[in-house]
Amino acid sequence: MQPVTGSGELSSGGSAPGLTADHPGIDELFALLAYGEVAAFYRLTEEARMSPHLSGRISMARMAAAEMGHFELLRDALERRGVDVVPAMSRYASALENYHRLTTPSTWLEALVKTYVGDALAADFYLEIADVLPPEIAEVVRGVLAETGHSQFVVDEVRAAVAASEMQRSRLALWSRRLLGEAITQAQYVLADQDDLVDLVLASTGGLGQMAGFFERLQQTHADRMAELGLS
Amino acid sequence: MQPVTGSGELSSGGSAPGLTADHPGIDELFALLAYGEVAAFYRLTEEARMSPHLSGRISMARMAAAEMGHFELLRDALERRGVDVVPAMSRYASALENYHRLTTPSTWLEALVKTYVGDALAADFYLEIADVLPPEIAEVVRGVLAETGHSQFVVDEVRAAVAASEMQRSRLALWSRRLLGEAITQAQYVLADQDDLVDLVLASTGGLGQMAGFFERLQQTHADRMAELGLS
Numbered sequence: 001m002q003p004v005t006g007s008g009e010l011s012s013g014g015s016a017p018g019l020t021a022d023h024p025g026i027d028e029l030f031a032l033l034a035y036g037e038v039a040a041f042y043r044l045t046e047e048a049r050m051s052p053h054l055s056g057r058i059s060m061a062r063m064a065a066a067e068m069g070h071f072e073l074l075r076d077a078l079e080r081r082g083v084d085v086v087p088a089m090s091r092y093a094s095a096l097e098n099y100h101r102l103t104t105p106s107t108w109l110e111a112l113v114k115t116y117v118g119d120a121l122a123a124d125f126y127l128e129i130a131d132v133l134p135p136e137i138a139e140v141v142r143g144v145l146a147e148t149g150h151s152q153f154v155v156d157e158v159r160a161a162v163a164a165s166e167m168q169r170s171r172l173a174l175w176s177r178r179l180l181g182e183a184i185t186q187a188q189y190v191l192a193d194q195d196d197l198v199d200l201v202l203a204s205t206g207g208l209g210q211m212a213g214f215f216e217r218l219q220q221t222h223a224d225r226m227a228e229l230g231l232s
Numbered sequence: 233m234q235p236v237t238g239s240g241e242l243s244s245g246g247s248a249p250g251l252t253a254d255h256p257g258i259d260e261l262f263a264l265l266a267y268g269e270v271a272a273f274y275r276l277t278e279e280a281r282m283s284p285h286l287s288g289r290i291s292m293a294r295m296a297a298a299e300m301g302h303f304e305l306l307r308d309a310l311e312r313r314g315v316d317v318v319p320a321m322s323r324y325a326s327a328l329e330n331y332h333r334l335t336t337p338s339t340w341l342e343a344l345v346k347t348y349v350g351d352a353l354a355a356d357f358y359l360e361i362a363d364v365l366p367p368e369i370a371e372v373v374r375g376v377l378a379e380t381g382h383s384q385f386v387v388d389e390v391r392a393a394v395a396a397s398e399m400q401r402s403r404l405a406l407w408s409r410r411l412l413g414e415a416i417t418q419a420q421y422v423l424a425d426q427d428d429l430v431d432l433v434l435a436s437t438g439g440l441g442q443m444a445g446f447f448e449r450l451q452q453t454h455a456d457r458m459a460e461l462g463l464s
Contacts (some may be wrong), residue, residue, distance in 0.1 A: 011324050030301075045274060058303070064300075067297075072294070086286055
């Protein structure tokens with residue numbers, strides 16, 4: 001996938017006009033996040049089977065359990081807005097299942113990198129949007145995306161592996177770029193389908209002309225994460 | 233499997249002499265429970281794939297996440313006792329994995345019954361033992377086995393299915409008896425291997441002569457659970 005390039009101007013999301021709490025895109029955002037949590041839960045548990053050791057399976061299970069805690073926050077927030085979570089989230093099934101299907105890891109290290117990078121990318125994306133949300137809505141989003149505090153084991157294990165093998169380093173760096181590409185592709189599919197969500201993203205980026213800056217910021221934080229993992 | 237019969241005398245666990253908090257069987261009990269939580273987590277998530285609907289997968293994921301909450305209680309309790317959870321729990325892998333392997337459900341309804349009955353059986357077993365534990369230890373055990381509050385959906389779905397089909401009812405009743413048999417078999421394997429745990433169980437049942445009463449009580453509460461599910 002080609003990197004998204006454009007005006008290169010970095011807009012600050014915070015300067016965009018805020019949205020009101022009844023914007024229908026907020027229901028969509030919560031529903032998308034909710035499906036994302038459940039999909040991540042099942043993928044983490046499936047990919048954890050590749051772990052060569054019990055402690056890896058335990059760490060992945062704890063991360064997965066944290067995703068369900070986040071799911072419950074979203075379900076409650078939707079309920080307060082009069083929205084039933086299951087039908088609302090179902091419309092995001094195909095994009096999220098496609099992302100996971102297209103990024104099925106073939107090794108335990110790929111699974112670790114996917115967990116780390118995938119979660120972080122989703123967080124970057126949603127936090128950009130959170131900047132223009134009404135405070136009580138932004139709080140739900142930030143709560144859901146809060147560090148689960150379980151990911152240090154990923155950094156340690158990946159860094160050790162790539163320090164020991166240049167082949168692993170380039171292989172995992174390539175893998176990490178592929179994760180970014182697929183994530184952006186699926187995000188674009190979702191946006192193409194959901195006008196209310198597009199509205200939210202446009203408000204947060206400051207309009208269509210700034211969209212490129214938005215994607216550039218995603219790529220920059222992605223690069224920072226690769227460095228943390230020893231992949232650059 | 234033949235029902236365990238014996239003197240028929242029902243001993244009250246509470247009348248047995250208490251154990252001190254440094255009994256080595258307590259570390260073993262916590263380690264066994266810890267492996268049980270992680271094994272249940274992965275089995276629930278695997279068996280949840282049989283769910284014909286998204287809401288079933290969500291309910292199972294929430295139950296699985298609750299198991300990991302219990303795991304963390306046990307890991308903390310073991311840590312306070314100076315025991316590293318991963319090596320300690322590993323010795324229970326084969327009995328618990330065998331139980332799950334020998335009771336792999338072939339339908340979503342079997343998966344639901346297994347979740348409900350299996351969890352309850354484990355709880356009965358451990359709560360009998362809790363009666364003779366020092367209060368601070370018994371508290372950990374009861375906390376770990378507390379109702380997760382997520383299982384009402386199992387009762388509703390199974391009752392509806394067996395009310396509609398006599399064939400389902402007898403099939404699931406048979407399945408439920410098989411779960412009990414396999415659980416008792418694996419419990420016996422564990423006890424045969426772990427003298428410190430046997431000590432704990434003997435203290436709770438009031439000695440070898442009362443062991444039959446212990447297993448009879450397990451069968452009685454199992455029968456109550458089958459009735460709840462509409463299986464008797």
